[in-house]
Amino acid sequence: MTPEQKSFEAAIKERLAERARLLLATDQRTVALLRDALVQINQQLTAQPADWKLWQLTRLRDQLETVLTATGTLAGTAASLALRDAWQLGEDFVDKPLAVAGFNVEMRLQALDARVLAAMRTFSVDRMKDVTEVAAGKIAQQLGLVTIGGKTPFEAIKSVEAILGEESAKRATTIVHTEVSRAFAVAGNERVVQAAPLVPGLGKQWRRSGKIHSRWNHDLMDGQVVEAGKLFKVPNPGGGFDMMQCPHDPAAPVGQVIHCGCISIPWMKGWKVSTPGAKPFTERELKLDGRKAALDQAAKQAGRRREGPAR
Numbered sequence: 001m002t003p004e005q006k007s008f009e010a011a012i013k014e015r016l017a018e019r020a021r022l023l024l025a026t027d028q029r030t031v032a033l034l035r036d037a038l039v040q041i042n043q044q045l046t047a048q049p050a051d052w053k054l055w056q057l058t059r060l061r062d063q064l065e066t067v068l069t070a071t072g073t074l075a076g077t078a079a080s081l082a083l084r085d086a087w088q089l090g091e092d093f094v095d096k097p098l099a100v101a102g103f104n105v106e107m108r109l110q111a112l113d114a115r116v117l118a119a120m121r122t123f124s125v126d127r128m129k130d131v132t133e134v135a136a137g138k139i140a141q142q143l144g145l146v147t148i149g150g151k152t153p154f155e156a157i158k159s160v161e162a163i164l165g166e167e168s169a170k171r172a173t174t175i176v177h178t179e180v181s182r183a184f185a186v187a188g189n190e191r192v193v194q195a196a197p198l199v200p201g202l203g204k205q206w207r208r209s210g211k212i213h214s215r216w217n218h219d220l221m222d223g224q225v226v227e228a229g230k231l232f233k234v235p236n237p238g239g240g241f242d243m244m245q246c247p248h249d250p251a252a253p254v255g256q257v258i259h260c261g262c263i264s265i266p267w268m269k270g271w272k273v274s275t276p277g278a279k280p281f282t283e284r285e286l287k288l289d290g291r292k293a294a295l296d297q298a299a300k301q302a303g304r305r306r307e308g309p310a311r
Helices: 003-046 057-100 114-145 153-198 214-223 283-288 291-300
Strands: 204-206 226-228 231-235 241-244 263-270
Touching: 003 057, 003 114, 003 153, 003 204, 003 263, 057 153, 114 153, 114 204, 153 204, 153 263, 214 231, 214 291, 263 283
Parallel strands: none
Antiparallel strands: 204 226, 204 263, 231 241
8 A cells, every 4th residue: 555545545544533633522412402402391390380270381382482492492503514615525524635645636626506505505504403393392291291180290390301411412413414414425425426437447435334233234234335426326225225425314214324423534546445345344233233233244255355344
């Protein structure tokens, strides 16, 4: 491997680390907003009369909706800003590694279509607001049960904690991961397509997430290489189909993108790389997911994976 190729791989890893930090920070910000909303709502609920017959449902619902509307707006803003940063990271994911490898394409290429990013940001803001709107509706139902004697105030408060705690947090972080990853992937893919005419042999390679319980067909795609403007082939029992420009492709079925952690990386024809094909499964993956062990053995028999799990 030449010094240029080593620098290229190092730059790829650096950008992926930035992506991971962005996802984590946005997750933490979103969960913190929901936690703050829960604290405010709990304070309002515990301040109510002990006698549920004295609860004023309409006023209480208005107060809670005010809190949750503000929370949804703040969470949407956090998601929108994260998508903006992910879009730039996706562009840099191609430009910077190519630059250190001697291909200075950044100043020679047009800016990516900002309308695509704007649409993604609007969609993400709406999805985050929907999280708190759905939570508000469920909480209103719990409060209504209190006012008709169907639940005690204590039981309602516990239900509210579940709604704004694990339930809403899980949904919100799923949105963050999916949409931020989508912005990164789409920007990176578009940049590869732009750069390909200027960089002979430039393509893209699918890399699996490394999650324990990942999609079996995405694991099989690991290491797959296609030309910059081509589609990746997704294996399926019926024979597979060309579907994705990149992981999180907006045109892909929802079932192929939710919770997906795969990435598409720039790939140079003729270069030696540390892992040219599919990455070996780790010992932990093989131990905790029997399906991966079966896939591993089948792939090795077919000559698509080297022997020995990754460390």
